[in-house]
Amino acid sequence: MIAIYNTHxxxxxxxxxxDNQGEKLTATRKDNVAKVMREDNGQVVAWNFFDASTLFPITGNGxxxxxDADVDTLNGAIKVAGFEDVLVPDHAPKFVVGEITSLVPHPDSDHLNIAQVKIAEDKTVQIVAGAPNARVGLKxxxxxxxAMMPSGALIFAGQLRGEPSFGMMxxxxxxxxxxxxxxRGIIELAGSEVPGTAxxxxKHWQK
Known part of the structure; x- marks a missing residue:
């Protein structure tokens, strides 16, 4: 769940x-709450809260x-508006140290690789990437x-040339x-870094 506030x-x-995956969207607004869904399958992809600063203090843009208290307040607004949905807080870090444990060429590309990346002691994900410096053992x-990148781009699970990819390096x-x-090239960290570290x-950039 990515929260964005912009005074504009x-x-x-x-x-x-x-992820709306480029599909057309439809919205239902009740009072100051709007529920945004994909037209094709009804999946909820976003919520808009109007006059948001009346719900709790918000500072900054972006x-x-x-x-958790903020999410409880938003859930209260959703309920009062007549929707039955419930937002679930997510405080897990979205930018973490990963270690490439396997790297094989993409079968349908001359510049992409399919990497298995360890992102926690007990979790590995597949990421399709084209970084020229990607290699087994790299942190x-x-x-x-x-995740929301500094550019504003949003990261969702998807496919690249038919291969599942769960994030990006x-x-x-x-x-x-x-x-x-x-x-071009992904950031290279010290070998002592621990996968899953936020x-x-x-700490991770001293140049």
Whole structure:
């Protein structure tokens, strides 16, 4: 669940809860709450809360962090508006240290590879990537589904050339790190980094 607040949207808090995959959307608004769904299958992909600052204090523009109390307040607004849906808080980090444990060429591409990436002691995900410096044993930063990149791009699970991909391995430039090189390539971390550790720009980038 990605929360975005922008004063240019006239005090609207938008929650992105799913991937519309380019499909047409429809919305139902009741009072100050709008439920946004895909037309093809009815999947809820977003919520809009109008006059959001009347619900709880919101500071800044762009992506915002919601506390459990904030989510409870939003669920209250959803219920009062007459919807039966319930939002579930998600505080798991979306940018974490990952370790490439396997790397094979993509069968339908001359520049992509299929990587198995360890993102926790007991969890490995598949990521399709074209980074020229990707290699087995490399520790890097992984943007998991539900992440919002500094550019505003949203990360969802999907497919690249027919192969499932659950996130992306990020470059210093994509992470908007200072003095990031402009050449292609994912960020390279020290071998001592532990998969699953939340990304810390100060710790993981010292150039």
């Amino acid at each position: 949207l006239n005090d609207v808090l938008m929650l992105i809860t799913g 992506q915002v962090d919601l506390s 890097t930063i992984v943007a998991l589904p539900g 990020a470059s210093p430039r994509e992470l908007a790190l200072p003095n990031a090189p402009q050449k 990304f810390d720009p100060v």
